[in-house]
Amino acid sequence: MSQRFQEQISDIVSTIVASYKENAFPVASASLPNRDSIIESIHMLRELLFPGYFGKQNLIIDTIGYHVGDLLIKIHEKLHEQIGYALKHQAIKNGEVTLDADKKADEIIYAFLRKIPEIRDTLIMDVQAAFDGDPAAGDKDEIIFSYPGILAVSIHRLAHELYLLSVPLIPRIMAEYAHIITGIDIHPGATIGKYFFIDHGTGVVIGETSTIGNNVKIYQGVTLGALSTRGGQNLRGAKRHPTLEDEVTVYSGASILGGDTVIGKGVVIGSNAFITKSVPNGTKVSVKNPELLFKGHSPEDVKEEFVLDWVI
Amino acid sequence: MSQRFQEQISDIVSTIVASYKENAFPVASASLPNRDSIIESIHMLRELLFPGYFGKQNLIIDTIGYHVGDLLIKIHEKLHEQIGYALKHQAIKNGEVTLDADKKADEIIYAFLRKIPEIRDTLIMDVQAAFDGDPAAGDKDEIIFSYPGILAVSIHRLAHELYLLSVPLIPRIMAEYAHIITGIDIHPGATIGKYFFIDHGTGVVIGETSTIGNNVKIYQGVTLGALSTRGGQNLRGAKRHPTLEDEVTVYSGASILGGDTVIGKGVVIGSNAFITKSVPNGTKVSVKNPELLFKGHSPEDVKEEFVLDWVI
Amino acid sequence: MSQRFQEQISDIVSTIVASYKENAFPVASASLPNRDSIIESIHMLRELLFPGYFGKQNLIIDTIGYHVGDLLIKIHEKLHEQIGYALKHQAIKNGEVTLDADKKADEIIYAFLRKIPEIRDTLIMDVQAAFDGDPAAGDKDEIIFSYPGILAVSIHRLAHELYLLSVPLIPRIMAEYAHIITGIDIHPGATIGKYFFIDHGTGVVIGETSTIGNNVKIYQGVTLGALSTRGGQNLRGAKRHPTLEDEVTVYSGASILGGDTVIGKGVVIGSNAFITKSVPNGTKVSVKNPELLFKGHSPEDVKEEFVLDWVI
Numbered sequence: 057m058s059q060r061f062q063e064q065i066s067d068i069v070s071t072i073v074a075s076y077k078e079n080a081f082p083v084a085s086a087s088l089p090n091r092d093s094i095i096e097s098i099h100m101l102r103e104l105l106f107p108g109y110f111g112k113q114n115l116i117i118d119t120i121g122y123h124v125g126d127l128l129i130k131i132h133e134k135l136h137e138q139i140g141y142a143l144k145h146q147a148i149k150n151g152e153v154t155l156d157a158d159k160k161a162d163e164i165i166y167a168f169l170r171k172i173p174e175i176r177d178t179l180i181m182d183v184q185a186a187f188d189g190d191p192a193a194g195d196k197d198e199i200i201f202s203y204p205g206i207l208a209v210s211i212h213r214l215a216h217e218l219y220l221l222s223v224p225l226i227p228r229i230m231a232e233y234a235h236i237i238t239g240i241d242i243h244p245g246a247t248i249g250k251y252f253f254i255d256h257g258t259g260v261v262i263g264e265t266s267t268i269g270n271n272v273k274i275y276q277g278v279t280l281g282a283l284s285t286r287g288g289q290n291l292r293g294a295k296r297h298p299t300l301e302d303e304v305t306v307y308s309g310a311s312i313l314g315g316d317t318v319i320g321k322g323v324v325i326g327s328n329a330f331i332t333k334s335v336p337n338g339t340k341v342s343v344k345n346p347e348l349l350f351k352g353h354s355p356e357d358v359k360e361e362f363v364l365d366w367v368i
Numbered sequence: 369m370s371q372r373f374q375e376q377i378s379d380i381v382s383t384i385v386a387s388y389k390e391n392a393f394p395v396a397s398a399s400l401p402n403r404d405s406i407i408e409s410i411h412m413l414r415e416l417l418f419p420g421y422f423g424k425q426n427l428i429i430d431t432i433g434y435h436v437g438d439l440l441i442k443i444h445e446k447l448h449e450q451i452g453y454a455l456k457h458q459a460i461k462n463g464e465v466t467l468d469a470d471k472k473a474d475e476i477i478y479a480f481l482r483k484i485p486e487i488r489d490t491l492i493m494d495v496q497a498a499f500d501g502d503p504a505a506g507d508k509d510e511i512i513f514s515y516p517g518i519l520a521v522s523i524h525r526l527a528h529e530l531y532l533l534s535v536p537l538i539p540r541i542m543a544e545y546a547h548i549i550t551g552i553d554i555h556p557g558a559t560i561g562k563y564f565f566i567d568h569g570t571g572v573v574i575g576e577t578s579t580i581g582n583n584v585k586i587y588q589g590v591t592l593g594a595l596s597t598r599g600g601q602n603l604r605g606a607k608r609h610p611t612l613e614d615e616v617t618v619y620s621g622a623s624i625l626g627g628d629t630v631i632g633k634g635v636v637i638g639s640n641a642f643i644t645k646s647v648p649n650g651t652k653v654s655v656k657n658p659e660l661l662f663k664g665h666s667p668e669d670v671k672e673e674f675v676l677d678w679v680i
Numbered sequence: 681m682s683q684r685f686q687e688q689i690s691d692i693v694s695t696i697v698a699s700y701k702e703n704a705f706p707v708a709s710a711s712l713p714n715r716d717s718i719i720e721s722i723h724m725l726r727e728l729l730f731p732g733y734f735g736k737q738n739l740i741i742d743t744i745g746y747h748v749g750d751l752l753i754k755i756h757e758k759l760h761e762q763i764g765y766a767l768k769h770q771a772i773k774n775g776e777v778t779l780d781a782d783k784k785a786d787e788i789i790y791a792f793l794r795k796i797p798e799i800r801d802t803l804i805m806d807v808q809a810a811f812d813g814d815p816a817a818g819d820k821d822e823i824i825f826s827y828p829g830i831l832a833v834s835i836h837r838l839a840h841e842l843y844l845l846s847v848p849l850i851p852r853i854m855a856e857y858a859h860i861i862t863g864i865d866i867h868p869g870a871t872i873g874k875y876f877f878i879d880h881g882t883g884v885v886i887g888e889t890s891t892i893g894n895n896v897k898i899y900q901g902v903t904l905g906a907l908s909t910r911g912g913q914n915l916r917g918a919k920r921h922p923t924l925e926d927e928v929t930v931y932s933g934a935s936i937l938g939g940d941t942v943i944g945k946g947v948v949i950g951s952n953a954f955i956t957k958s959v960p961n962g963t964k965v966s967v968k969n970p971e972l973l974f975k976g977h978s979p980e981d982v983k984e985e986f987v988l989d990w991v992i
Contacts, residue, residue, distance in 0.1 A: 065756065068793045069749045075797035076731060076744060079804055088737055091825055107388060113400055120388060125381045132377065145821070169380045173387035180391055191594075191603035192555055192576045195461070198537055201403055202544035225822055232826035239551050239570070239863050239882045241900075243816055258551045258571045258863070259589075259882045261900055261932075264816045276553075276573055277589070277883075277901070279932060282815075291815035308573075308591060308623065311932065311951060327623060327642065330951065330969045336976075344971035345642045347656035352648075419700060425712060432700060437693045444689065481692045485699035492703055503906070503915035504867055504888045509769070510849055513715055514856035551863050551882070570863045570883045571901075588865075588885055589901070620885075620903060620935065639935060639954065657954045659968035664960075 087144040093134050094229050100131045105176050109200050136165045146224040164221045175213045178250055182209055185253040204238035205254035215244035263297035275308040283314040399456040405446050406541050412443045417488050421512050448477045458536040476533045487525045494521055497565040516550035517566035527556035575609035587620040595626040711768035717758050718853050724755045729800050733824050760789045770848040788845045799837045806833050809877040828862035829878035839868035887921035899932040907938040
């Protein structure tokens with residue numbers, strides 16, 4: 057190690073350490089949860105939800121209990137520890153000193169794991185919805201293995217249970233992991249009914265206080281968003297995102313905004329619609345698409361300029 | 369291990385196992401392909417397509433045959449096994465008992481590997497198209513290393529060959545892996561010509577029965593989709609997605625929908641256009657953009673309210 | 681190994697090797713940088729920027745210097761090597777034989793590492809902007825751990841410094857890694873001010889010559905793009921992308937195009953606006969949304985057909 061190198065590095069180390077001391081060194085770093093451990097938990101939970109597809113294969117139904125037991129003990133260990141960290145970290149930040157984080161983590165983890173069969177039943181309906189709704193689906197195995205919509209909704213249904221159990225940090229870390237993987241951004245607070253299908257999915261945003269009924273189908277680029285977030289943290293907790301009732305379909309690129317906006321039962325929202333008011337049951341909303349201008353490159357091909365408008 | 373822990377876990381195990389027995393335990397789990405192995409194959413194939421860029425570096429052209437041989441044996445081993453699983457799994461589901469999966473996997477894998485030089489030649493043209501079409505490209509190495517469009521199209525060209533060879537499950541797993549990585553969703557059934565470039569790419573959707581000619585360029589957020597999928601599985605196999613002839617350019621956010629929609633040679637489709645009918649050769653289609661409303665915050669800056677419309 | 685297998689494989693190896701010799705075997709393969717090493721550097725740099733959140737946890741401020749020193753030595757080793765490769769590769773391609781790549785890499789790496797405290801200070805402001813601007817943010821830890829906007833901008837601020845130091849290849853590899861992870865595509869050449877927030881982010885594109893002031897907020901699907909790239913490589917270096925002055929907000933799906941387009945201070949651009957001309961300070965631009973057509977499924981629910989237009 058040359059002297060120049062030593063001097064340079066040691067000088068840079070000092071300025072970096074000084075910057076830590078000055079600014080935003082994490083509060084209570086000793087109890088921050090670990091993002092990698094949380095992601096490992098997600099993978100193990102996914103194995104539990106779809107056994108034989110992910111992780112260990114060649115499972116036999118008669119002896120699968122041993123595999124499930126083994127997996128559950130690992131999930132318990134990892135998640136219990138992370139939930140404990142998240143609770144302690146929150147308590148320290150809020151100045152609560154009396155919390156029994158271990159006991160509370162215990163209660164949460166059992167309540168969460170007891171939900172697995174129900175989450176699984178719902179996800180099987182989601183897979184069915186994907187199969188029924190997508191002519192490009194070869195079979196349900198293909199959907200379980202590869203559909204980003206199913207992956208995002210699987211992680212959402214897990215994260216949402218932890219959100220309901222008031223676990224700090226971890227639900228959002230899970231949700232944003234799903235977002236990063238799939239391009240589908242579902243806040244763990246969103247309430248989503250059964251038989252839900254997101255097709256293609258890239259660019260979908262479903263905000264924290266969205267409520268979605270049963271048998272709903274949405275496509276890539278759909279936003280269920282807030283009308284304005286200029287209130288910032290003052291809006292925290294308010295219903296800012298829309299409600300979709302049962303059997304709603306929302307085609308690609310549509311935006312539905314606002315906490316008072318209710319999309320009634322059976323409504324179909326066309327591609328690229330921009331909706332900020334409620335729509336009554338059974339309505340079909342389509343965009344009168346902007347005029348298209350056509351210019352021919354050569355006069356023999358098409359008339360020099362003509363305008364054609366259409367409605368889907 | 370505390371008694372409470374044992375009781376809780378064993379109780380949860382029972383309910384989960386019961387839920388497996390009741391519902392959707394994978395059919396023929398013993399021969400499901402393994403997603404991780406398929407992804408490993410993709411990485412090895414990528415090394416074969418762009419030697420020196422990914423995987424082993426510092427290759428010397430005179431001795432590269434040894435490296436290629438080694439790599440091919442590994443790819444063969446892994447893909448042959450996975451194709452065998454996929455074929456067996458399909459046969460069991462379809463009640464075919466006489467399939468010689470091993471022999472069929474053999475035929476498929478050789479036919480597939482023989483296509484590698486051709487796929488490589490086409491991809492080199494795709495890299496050239498990216499270089500010619502993107503002023504932000506420093507050089508072709510940058511494109512090979514980092515362009516998501518090239519990564520997505522590389523995986524597509526591999527997956528499409530397996531799709532043409534009627535391999536079940538694996539082509540879609542490959543395609544959705546590319547989708548997850550790049551945000552570009554190309555169904556392995558889509559037919560794509562030479563010298564193809566997807567710029568930026570996030571949000572692009574190219575449906576199963578799309579046909580794309582040579583020298584085509586598309587941008588982020590473009591959908592080549594179906595007009596309606598309400599028919600669900602009844603539409604399976606029908607031509608549902610558009611045809612783009614040679615030298616077509618489609619700018620960001622445009623949607624082109626429908627199996628009867630043909631975009632003629634040399635057509636340029638402007639940003640955000642929504643196209644559901646054929647467009648003749650050489651036409652330039654632009655959207656008459658929706659009126660914009662301008663409001664000044666302070667009267668001295670701009671007139672209180674004025675409307676300006678423009679066409680690109 | 682069966683004879684048939686040997687014959688098939690050796691035949692395929694020959695055709696692949698022949699295709700390498702003919703076409704695009706990488707120039708100067710001995711000094712190509714390694715993408716995996718660059719990605720490892722990013723992860724270590726992220727640990728340096730947000731200590732305690734990623735990588736090693738349970739850090740104590742009094743002894744953190746040892747951890748930082750250790751990390752810096754590893755980052756130096758890896759990045760120095762990769763920068764050296766990138767410089768040599770470029771020199772060989774350009775026919776420069778006199779380059780002292782080692783010495784130049786030395787200068788670059790020190791200049792880069794000295795920027796870390798400043799980058800960190802800026803990122804802490806970005807985290808604050810996210811917290812202030814997003815009612816769904818539980819706390820700043822959640823933002824650091826999980827917001828894709830923060831991840832993308834963290835990598836951008838690192839890659840941009842290397843871009844300014846004229847490092848070939850590596851800045852773009854870093855930027856496209858961020859793109860792949862987050863769906864946010866920021867060219868390393870883009871200049872971005874302080875207190876910057878990208879919400880949701882999927883589909884955002886920020887072109888090479890974009891300039892963004894302080895206190896700017898943009899949403900998912902926003903493009904800061906070029907008006908035309910038909911000039912291809914001839915346009916290289918020209919200002920092709922817009923300028924956003926301080927305190928600009930751009931809502932989801934809006935496109936702002938062209939190197940002469942300046943969005944003035946305090947401007948708000950509404951969702952889906954398509955902007956190709958400058959907008960004066962303090963203006964609020966909203967789209968007069970396309971007419972929506974409503975059709976009731978049953979006459980008792982809604983009038984058979986009615987049209988409603990609205991402006992946000």
